[in-house]
Amino acid sequence: MTTESKRDLVLGTAGHIDHGKSTLVQALTGTDPDRLSEEKQRGITIELGFAQLELPDGSAMGVVDVPGHERFVRQMIAGSTGIDVALLCIAADDGIMPQTEEHLAVLQLLAVPTCVVALTKCDLVDEEWALFMEDEVRTRLAGTPYATAAIVPVSARTGQGLDMLREAIQLAARGTAGRAEQEAMRLPVDRSFTIKGAGTVVTGTLWSGIAHVGDEVEVLPLGLRTRIRGIQVHGQAVEQASSGHRTALNLNAVTTDDVRPGSFICTPDAVTPTDHFDVDITYLGLPDQDKPLETGCRVHVAHGTTECIGRVLLMDGVESVSRGQTAAAQIRTECDLPVAYGDRFVIRSYSPVHVIGGGVVLRAHPKRTTTVTQADRTLLDALRSGDGAKAVQAAFDAAEFPATPADIAHATGLSPAQTADELEALAERGTAEMLPGAAGANMRFATKRMLQKLSGAIENTLLRFHSANPAATGMSKEALRQACMPRCAPDAFDAVLARACAEGKAVADGGMISHPQAGAGARKLEEDNAEKLAELLATVGPKPPTVADLLKQADLAPKQGYKALGLLEKQGRAVKASEEFYFDAAALGALEQAVRAALANGPASAADLKDAMGLSRKHAIPVLEHFDDTGVTRRVGDARELAS
Structure with a gap:
């Protein structure tokens, strides 16, 4: 282990009240971790204390000193969060006590990897008793992860064994792996306070990731966003801090009411409470x-x-x-x-x-149930064993709809980068299919079986729709999504719909979706209606009847008639000039040419243009307003001129 990696480790005390934890920390570091006046008056640690330990090889470790009193076990647990090496203090004249046992349990439950035992207050007992206590401690540690932990007799008062203890801590640190760097930064806050001229400062042990000055971060569980104004590690200002460091962050535009001990400082959107x-x-x-x-x-x-x-x-x-x-x-x-x-x-x-x-x-985000399906069991077993590839495979197999790396990351707790790599590997092996469309973090993957099932759901929904609505040519895409797979994300539905269309199970025409067979009769009827209206509009030319009269002449219901007129508009054969009039496209084109000719030599009044088109006021005004709206003409006072 290099000197740099050792600086990424944190030492935390543990042990029964009055077994000399704070006194030992002061003797080792020169810093009194009891910072509250109440702590000094009562002679016990109430809140977490912090110091820096210089090791014999010149490296340093942050030190967290925890309370030993039974009333402050919660603070002890908070202090033990994120430590790498435990300094378990057991007084030689007192031995293993209730909080010794409780703190030892906490260290194991939090999977603190390494422990050193300081047999404190050895100046109060003779050598024979100290040896006896060493045996007692060794017996108690048997069967725990700390069975081979160094046990060092010390006296903070006389200085006995302090150098040996520093050596033992250094050796334990060398045998403790540093934290693996992860994408997301997470820091549980154990202190929050205000510094005049600087603002709000929080401290904690950086669990993962790297914090940089200027980074935007999120305060959880409140969800507030802020920026890191400054960072200190071991009291020194730095531009960044990496996982494992005892870190102080100066945060912008938040107060100690917003960020309290117990809050988390995280990369935005990395963690969902x-x-x-x-x-x-x-x-x-x-x-x-x-x-x-x-x-x-x-x-x-x-x-x-x-x-x-x-x-x-x-x-x-x-x-x-x-x-x-x-x-x-x-x-x-x-x-x-x-x-x-x-x-x-x-x-x-x-x-x-x-x-x-x-x-x-x-x-972190399961369904709210204690019933375990086989798919759940497969995923949990993979997570339990730390097999990321199997976890991604299990979550992917259980997915109901095409999934993004972020979806699988949410289901497994793995990073989006790792899930993306695993999903791409599945696609290369043919187990998964990467759907066309979005790329990067938004790319979606599905199994062939899933796509067949979802395409079938679309086809069945369309068949039921046409059966209930024989005159309808189709339904909107959103209505179709809500009808057959409302929990599917819109972009995922688009990918599934494209597959259904490619397989001939659906037809997309603009924003309408229909079944190729069941909707054919309705589409033919709509086309026939459109032809009937086109013939009528062509016959009347520049003087069409109102829409109501037009539909009456064609013997069409309003719903059928307006759909047919919409089809003619889409085909470019008819133009809607106003709410009241539709014109044959060729006839309207002739009227435009007449207007352009009349305005070639300068502005003209509506009356002059009406006469130029050979229309009555009933038809001329809607046509001229249409030309205004479409950029053919421009009003100048009571006259009009060519806009282009």
């Missing part, structure tokens, strides 16, 4: 009780730096889980949480409040 999500949950139980975790029970759900009330609903008809068991569940919360695939969380009993379990988020 939710009040229900699928998880794998491990139940640890209550101290000295064998009571199982029953489905539907209320709990405190701690995620990131926030906590809210929720219910645990076990899946597949499971009624309860016993201590030490892991089960699939859906958690439903009373507030929206910005959870994402792979996030860790902790649950605490509703009352009395105690850490009873936790787990990992599998699906």
Whole structure:
């Protein structure tokens, strides 16, 4: 591990109250993490404290100091969010205590990868007792991920073992992988305050992504947008901060009422808060009780730096889980949480409040159900095993309509870039088909089976429509979408409709869609009606009857007549001059030539133009107004002149 990568790791304390966490941090770093006067008066840590630890090789780690009192376990959980190396403090004269156990459970539930144990206050016990306590701690850690953790006897008062502890922390850091860079930036806020002349500042451990000065970010769960005015890492101003850093962000145009501890700062639109999500949950139980975790029970759900009330609903008809068991569940919360695939969380009993379990988020946006279908089970298993390719395949197979990479990313929790790569790979293998049209993030993929099913739905809907409306030539595209697949996005429907037309299951004529066979009779009738009206208009020439009289002469109902006139307009054989008159296109063209000839030598009055066209006022005024609207003529006072 390079010096640079070690700077991306965060050290967090854990342990029972009065086991010397804050005192040890001050001895190691020279910084007193207890910043509140109340903390100094009472001698306990209430809020999170922060410091910077210089390691022997010259690198540095951010340090988060957490409260040890049982009343402040929520703050401890918030502080443990995002740490890479835990410094578990156990007093040599006191041993393993209730909050030691609770904090150790939190570290495991949050999957903190590495732990170093500081056996504090060794100046208060003899060497034999210290060795005995080391054995006790080692026995307790057996069977946990920290079974081989270094145990270092120290005394913050005398300085005993501090150098050894720094070496042990450095060694643990070298064995801890840095965070993988992800597209989206996420930072759970653990402090929010105002600096005079600068504005609102928030701090937290950057979970993922990179924050740059000037970036637009989103404050969740409120959804406010703001910009990063400045960034500090370890007290130094920087242009960017990467995942794993303890980071301070100076935000523009928001207040501490808008951004509180518990908020998330994220890349805009990267995370959608939710009040229900699928998880794998491990139940640890209550101290000295064998009571199982029953489905539907209320709990405190701690995620990131926030906590809210929720219910645990076990899946597949499971009624309860016993201590030490892991089960699939859906958690439903009373507030929206910005959870994402792979996030860790902790649950605490509703009352009395105690850490009873936790787990990992599998699906952040599932259906609101605990019934698991085979498709759900396949997807959950893929997510559980971390197999992105299988997860994309499972979500794609379960899709009802042609899907974009963003759709599959939403279903799986994977990044849009990864889902796009996997979908393109499926298309190359012939498992998926990339539909023509939109490209990039908006490209859509479907299976042949899906397209056949959806094309069939369009055909069946059109057949039912024509059966109920034998005189109708078709239905609008939107009406068709609402009738057969209302949940399908319009652009996805366009792609499916194009496929149905290519397969001869539908015909698109302008904005109207019909079935090629069932709509043929109606189209023939419309064409016959249009021919009848065209003949009448050609016969009367420049002096047509009103529309009402025209339809009466043709023996057509208004609905049929107006559709036929619309067809003639589309074909360029008739022109609508006003609401009252339609003209034969050739006759209207002759009238235009007469007007142009009359205006060739200058402006003329409406009366002069009426005489030039040989029309009565009834027909002349609608024609002249039509020429005004279409740019043939232009009014100049009471006269008209050629517009071009």
